[in-house]
Amino acid sequence: KTVCLIKAISMTENGENKMNASVGMFNTFLTCHWFSDEAKEIWSDFNTLQGWLDVEVALAKAQAELDMIPADAAQVIAQKADASLFDMDRIAKGIKETMHPLVPFLHQFEEICGKEAGAYIHWGATTQNIIDAGAVLQLRKSHKLLMKGLDDVLVQLAALADKNKATPQAGRTHGQHALPITFGFKVAAWHEEVRRHYGRLTLAAHDAFSVSMGGAVGTFASMEGKGRAVQDKMALEFNLVSPVVPVRTSCDSLSAYLCTLGLMGATFEKIAREIIFLQRTEIDEVEEQFHYGKIGSSTMPQKKNPQQAMNIVTMAQMLRSRMGLAGMSMVRMNEGYAAQEHLIDLLLPEVSIFAISIVENMAQLSSGLKVNADRMLENLNATGGLILSESVMLELARYIGRPAAHHAIYNAALASADKGITFETAIHAELADQQLPDELDLKTLLVPQNYLGEAQDCVERETGSGPVY
Incomplete structure (x- = not known):
């Protein structure tokens, strides 16, 4: 293991x-x-070998049912298809010596099955047929683990959003205070984005999980006129897609799936970076879970770093860096080209482990996230009401029009900052200077909780926690 x-x-x-x-x-x-131990185990050499064996068994079974090979041979092949019977070191040495990824495995499998049954192993298939189909079986296991993790993330984010749907926070654009939001609103937006990735991955997986048994160039020439039937039977056995034209150079579906994982990684990196920003000492609005014994620095004992969030950022960047390679793997010459085929062989394990590990870490991070609501409110009020300039401007615009109102509140905002006076005082002064009516209810307009728009409704609609009409 x-x-x-x-x-x-x-x-x-x-x-x-x-x-x-x-x-x-x-x-x-x-x-x-x-990284996820379960994800790493799926892509171990042992399970890679077992995937090849499972494909060879399905191939032999389908061919026996179509009277292409003896049924007795197919039974022996199935009985002996156990990765634990193989000498892994011998296979590795053989691959190095022959410079071929499958032949050393086939030789050993033939020995294990015996001369009679061994003669019918790999009948009419080509190397890539077996390696690709085996990898798809591993990828499907990874996909199930990934989707299970995404379900967990969605549950954790929904709970976090619902719990904080009325927790006021400073909304920021370009790193600066913009308008009030709630923390639940921010998290609900994360939830919606992850939910969309869930849907995209479901669709991408359907196309990517296929089995091609077209042989050397994809024409079924070696299958005695029964190639389509063999492939369809194998696809039914594994519950995979059977492509119409099983040419070896088609990799668009697998590449699309990997790139979809990359897009998902970008969302998780964004979430992790936001948590890192909000955990800054000067902001202190959230904090990832801390336990006694967790150490932020070997020299600064006070450090409580957002280490799990930073790990997610690192893994997401590693994942997203593979998206270009996934595209490169699609560009294959003629009816087969090993250089680009090798790319996908290397990418599938890495990208799968990255993706699952990111999701598992995000589930842990979101479930243990500490929300400092008092600090959020303190930061929200830090500018003395400047964050509510839009609210004041729009109310004033009812009397003097939006352009004139924007100009007046703009001047008041600058005066508040330059002169060190409250925003409320600056507004009164500006209105007096311009001889404008001073009838605004600033005591109400400058309360952040009064200008949250439909933030709470957005949360309830996304998480399903609102009233049912």
Whole structure:
């Protein structure tokens, strides 16, 4: 199984123990804890090999049903299709020596099945047919795990939004105070975006999860005129799509799925970055879960860093950086081209592990997020009502028109900041200077909770927590 640190202990000539640690972000002790163990296990060499075996079994079964190979041979192939029977080191060595990804596996499988049954393994298929179909089976397992995680994220975000649907907060644009919102409104927007990604991934998965058994160039030439039937039977067996033209150079559906994961990653990076911003000492509006023993710095004991949010940002950037490669993998010459085929082979495990790990981390982050409502209100009132300039302007516009009202409140806002006077005092002074009617109810207009618009209704509609009419 995949572990954080794989240790290989060997004896040197002088008898000293020598420890070699596996490298790579998924296994090194520095970062292995970022990533989902279950996702890593899906893409282990053992499960990759088992995926190939499952495809070979389905191929033999379909061909036996169509009288292309003996039924006895198909039964033996199914009985012996167990990855634990294989010498993994031998396969790895064979791949290195032959420079072929599947032949060493086939040779060993033939030995395990015996001469008679082994002669009918891989009948009429080509290497990419098996490797791609096996990878799709792994990808589908990853997809189920991913969607389960997204369900959890949606539940956590809905609960967080509903709990804070009336918690006033300063809405910001370009990093500056803009208008009042509620924290629940912000979270509901995250929820809606994640929900849309859920739908996009569902559609993308349907197209991506297919099995192609067209043979060397995709024409079923080696299938005795029964290629379409073989492929359809295998697709039915695995509940996968059977493409009309199973040419090896078609990778648009898989690439689209990977790019959809990249878009999802961008949303989670955005959410994580927002949490990092809101956890800044000067803002202090939210804080990711902290437990005794969590350390922010080796030299500054007071540090409580948003480490999980930053891990999400890092993983999301790694995920999104693969989107260009997914597009490159589509550009394949002729009816087969290994250079681009290899790209998708390398991308599927990485991108799947990234995506699932991001989702799992976000579920943890959102479920334990501490909301400092008092600090939100304090920041909301920090400008002495300037955040409500639109509210005042629109009310004044009823009397003097919007352009004149904008000019007057603009002057008042500048005077408040330059002279160090309250916004209310500055408004009264500006209206007096311009000899404008001073009939505004500023005591009401300068209360943030009075200018939240339909924020709470937006939350209730998105989370389903509102009244049923």
